[in-house]
Amino acid sequence: MRKIILLGYMGCGKSTIAKKLSKDSGIAFIDLDEYIEKKANLSINTIFEKHGEIYFRKLEHQLFVELLHSPEEIIIGLGGGTPCYANNHTLLIGEGVVSIYLKASIDTLYDRLSSNKSKRPLIANKSDVEMKEFIAMHLFERSFYYNQANYKVVVDNKTIDQVVLDVMCVLA
Numbered sequence: 001m002r003k004i005i006l007l008g009y010m011g012c013g014k015s016t017i018a019k020k021l022s023k024d025s026g027i028a029f030i031d032l033d034e035y036i037e038k039k040a041n042l043s044i045n046t047i048f049e050k051h052g053e054i055y056f057r058k059l060e061h062q063l064f065v066e067l068l069h070s071p072e073e074i075i076i077g078l079g080g081g082t083p084c085y086a087n088n089h090t091l092l093i094g095e096g097v098v099s100i101y102l103k104a105s106i107d108t109l110y111d112r113l114s115s116n117k118s119k120r121p122l123i124a125n126k127s128d129v130e131m132k133e134f135i136a137m138h139l140f141e142r143s144f145y146y147n148q149a150n151y152k153v154v155v156d157n158k159t160i161d162q163v164v165l166d167v168m169c170v171l172a
């Protein structure tokens, strides 16, 4: 059954939109980060701290593939880095998969992430000035992978409901 995949940079709204889209459409959703935390019985922060990022990326790949192979139709909210490692970007296209890049500007990401850093190990210890530079560089590096998605929805200055409607239009 079809897999609806939401991807994009940290803070673009993947987890939030996946949840609301699920509520409005009746299609079940799984947030990949939450799935990883449940399977590892550890928070994302603790996985990074105790085992390191490479371990996290391997687990992320393994569990993403597991979800893609599940028999049900599901909405999957990825982590910001998922498409950028282990050739996961090649899994964003193909039969039975609809992938949507939730595209946000550096300013939108900065505004959302500056008050939401603590559970995101890649930015948790950065100052506001460092954050802005980091997001700009990192988004540039990752854009190639995000642009592999089947569709793109711009999220800047849109409410959660508006973004969900835009995603539903793509799926219709």
Ligand SMILES: Nc1ncnc2c1ncn2[C@@H]1O[C@H](COP(=O)(O)OP(=O)(O)O)[C@@H](O)[C@H]1O
Residues within 6 Å of the ligand: 008, 009, 010, 011, 012, 013, 014, 015, 016, 017, 080, 112, 116, 155, 158, 159, 160, 161, 163
């Ligand atoms: N369209 C939106 N408008 C305003 N705030 C949003 C919107 N989408 C998400 N947010 C907020 O941005 C923050 C990051 O959202 P989240 O869903 O965790 O992003 P991601 O999973 O992509 O990292 C949260 O505080 C969330 O409430």
Ligand SMILES: O=C(O)C1=C[C@@H](OP(=O)(O)O)[C@@H](O)[C@H](O)C1
Residues within 6 Å of the ligand: 008, 009, 010, 011, 014, 015, 033, 044, 078, 079, 080, 081, 082, 119, 120, 121, 122
């Ligand atoms: O961009 C990344 O590499 C990451 C994004 C996070 O997910 P969100 O995009 O939901 O914050 C989470 O998977 C982890 O902290 C690494």
Ligand SMILES: [Mg+2]
Residues within 6 Å of the ligand: 014, 015, 016, 033, 077, 078, 079
């Ligand atoms: Mg998330």
